[in-house]
Amino acid sequence: MDTIKFNNFNIIVVILVILGAAGAVGIGYYGLKETSSTSQLSDQTGTSASLNSAQQTPSSTITEVVWPSNQELGVGSPSGSIPSMSFSPVVSQLSGPAGNQVVDAYLSAYQEAQRGKESYKEVSFNATIYQYLPLRDFLNALGIKINSEVYQTLDQTDYRAVFCYRDSNAIDRGLILSLQSGDVDHFIKLYPQLEAGLLSWQRTIFSDLKNIFFPDSDFDTTSPKFKTAYANPPDADQIEIATIKDESGADRFVGYNSSQQKIYLANSQECLKRILDAHPDDPE
Amino acid sequence: MIKHQKIVQFIVGILIVVAISFPNIAQMSPIIYAGAGCGGYGANTGAGIKTSAAGAHCDWCACWCGHLEYCNPPWLNPKVPVPMSWLSDGKTCSCPTAGGGSSSQGSGQSGSQSGSQSGATQSTRQTGSLTPQQARSMANKLSNELDYKRGGDPWSGKTDCSGGAERFVVDSGGADPARSTYDMIKSAEYQYSAARSYINSGNLQPGDIIVRGAGGVAGNHAGVYIGNGMVWNSMSGGFRAESLGSFLSRGGSVKAVNLFTR
Numbered sequence: 001m002d003t004i005k006f007n008n009f010n011i012i013v014v015i016l017v018i019l020g021a022a023g024a025v026g027i028g029y030y031g032l033k034e035t036s037s038t039s040q041l042s043d044q045t046g047t048s049a050s051l052n053s054a055q056q057t058p059s060s061t062i063t064e065v066v067w068p069s070n071q072e073l074g075v076g077s078p079s080g081s082i083p084s085m086s087f088s089p090v091v092s093q094l095s096g097p098a099g100n101q102v103v104d105a106y107l108s109a110y111q112e113a114q115r116g117k118e119s120y121k122e123v124s125f126n127a128t129i130y131q132y133l134p135l136r137d138f139l140n141a142l143g144i145k146i147n148s149e150v151y152q153t154l155d156q157t158d159y160r161a162v163f164c165y166r167d168s169n170a171i172d173r174g175l176i177l178s179l180q181s182g183d184v185d186h187f188i189k190l191y192p193q194l195e196a197g198l199l200s201w202q203r204t205i206f207s208d209l210k211n212i213f214f215p216d217s218d219f220d221t222t223s224p225k226f227k228t229a230y231a232n233p234p235d236a237d238q239i240e241i242a243t244i245k246d247e248s249g250a251d252r253f254v255g256y257n258s259s260q261q262k263i264y265l266a267n268s269q270e271c272l273k274r275i276l277d278a279h280p281d282d283p284e
Numbered sequence: 285m286i287k288h289q290k291i292v293q294f295i296v297g298i299l300i301v302v303a304i305s306f307p308n309i310a311q312m313s314p315i316i317y318a319g320a321g322c323g324g325y326g327a328n329t330g331a332g333i334k335t336s337a338a339g340a341h342c343d344w345c346a347c348w349c350g351h352l353e354y355c356n357p358p359w360l361n362p363k364v365p366v367p368m369s370w371l372s373d374g375k376t377c378s379c380p381t382a383g384g385g386s387s388s389q390g391s392g393q394s395g396s397q398s399g400s401q402s403g404a405t406q407s408t409r410q411t412g413s414l415t416p417q418q419a420r421s422m423a424n425k426l427s428n429e430l431d432y433k434r435g436g437d438p439w440s441g442k443t444d445c446s447g448g449a450e451r452f453v454v455d456s457g458g459a460d461p462a463r464s465t466y467d468m469i470k471s472a473e474y475q476y477s478a479a480r481s482y483i484n485s486g487n488l489q490p491g492d493i494i495v496r497g498a499g500g501v502a503g504n505h506a507g508v509y510i511g512n513g514m515v516w517n518s519m520s521g522g523f524r525a526e527s528l529g530s531f532l533s534r535g536g537s538v539k540a541v542n543l544f545t546r
Binding site: 183184185187188191194195235236237238239257258259260261276279280281282283284 | 432465498505524
């Protein structure tokens with residue numbers, strides 16, 4: 001009888017253990033499955049993020065610029081002398097006007113991109129006193145201009161210089177400008193002005209951006225003929241591009257795209273493609 | 285003793301087979317798969333007790349807000365994202381409507397009638413389409429409420445481009461277009477070249493959804509036309525407006541236009 005009781009008890013215990021184990025397996029499986037699903041999502045996101053990090057997401061650097069320097073140094077006024085910059089492949093020859101720390105910072109970022117062979121690098125500029133270096137002072141310090149209609153639509157705090165490493169002798173340059181933020185009504189008013197301004201800017205954009213895009217070139221007054229192309233052929237990422245010859249006969253390129261409340265500009269189609277690839281849609 | 289051992293072996297065998305065949309049986313038992321229809325828009329498809337992976341119990345319910353997939357418990361179809369209408373706190377089921385309230389009225393079926401590949405089908409626009417002012421107001425409201433998250437629930441505060449477009453249309457009182465860009469393309473009144481022609485002809489109306497190829501990434505991108513030449517869509521982590529030309533300049537070609545219908 002004792003044996004039977006023991007056996008019955010044993011059976012009950014065994015069944016309970018098995019039931020518990022089966023339940024645990026079920027719960028565990030479900031839990032793992034859910035975790036796996038989440039992990040998979042995370043992995044996908046992570047993979048995507050990794051890919052983005054490696055191939056798309058820009059390598060961004062915040063470069064501090066001592067403030068104020070430009071205005072006090074007399075290179076910041078629109079009518080002031082335009083600093084000259086050399087983008088010689090020999091790093092040691094890179095120089096800007098003494099004391100123009102915006103130029104120094106810009107050239108320093110250029111050097112870094114060259115040394116690091118960074119295929120894509122975005123640089124934003126901060127001042128030490130203010131949280132940002134106003135776009136106005138960035139433009140003035142580098143001696144570049146933006147069509148006034150376009151300029152009026154731009155945010156003073158959110159802009160970036162772009163460097164695209166091509167080879168040891170060439171780093172292409174770009175610029176990312178952001179539109180002033182606001183509500184929908186704001187953009188309804190802003191976009192017609194922007195789009196008209198961009199068309200108007202095509203006439204002078206080569207010479208306006210000469211100091212960062214073509215520091216060694218001079219241009220005559222010929223208006224470039226822009227045409228529509230695609231950064232990612234056959235039909236993705238529409239860009240406006242033009243190529244003209246400088247006075248030495250060398251081909252010079254400017255391309256741009258206006259989307260996502262930004263204006264993306266570059267002095268090579270490859271660099272413009274990299275910029276757009278680094279700023280993809282928020283899809284799905 | 286031998287008899288008991290055989291019984292035990294039999295039970296163990298059954299349990300092992302069951303455990304292998306239905307690993308999530310512990311969660312399945314209280315769940316009712318509502319199936320197609322689900323009782324209509326806003327209908328409560330059932331309620332019960334869900335056992336979480338951690339072993340805790342919580343009340344659950346589900347309601348159908350226009351999508352068949354909302355009827356699927358996610359653990360029966362893990363590919364379906366957890367829908368916004370699955371509640372885990374025992375609250376009454378509700379579906380979002382214009383103004384952010386809840387409703388159990390109307391049909392949740394997509395208002396987009398099956399379109400033609402050629403786009404020859406001319407959709408019959410119902411009266412009471414969105415005015416540009418209404419569309420702008422909705423765009424401003426949702427721009428403040430939504431951040432970008434791929435696959436996110438449109439009513440959770442974080443969603444993707446098609447989730448934002450769906451939220452925009454449904455909150456504006458329109459028929460639910462679909463949750464994904466793929467389904468939006470399938471059900472669109474105008475597809476591919478017909479969609480492009482429709483846009484070029486200047487026929488876009490506030491609330492219409494444009495789906496195009498995504499720029500820089502695989503997949504599609506959706507935006508809502510809000511009038512005045514503007515498209516509201518997700519960009520750089522948030523939802524904002526840009527010009528139609530700006531919107532169309534990125535990504536691949538236009539794939540579909542879903543008309544706003546009530």
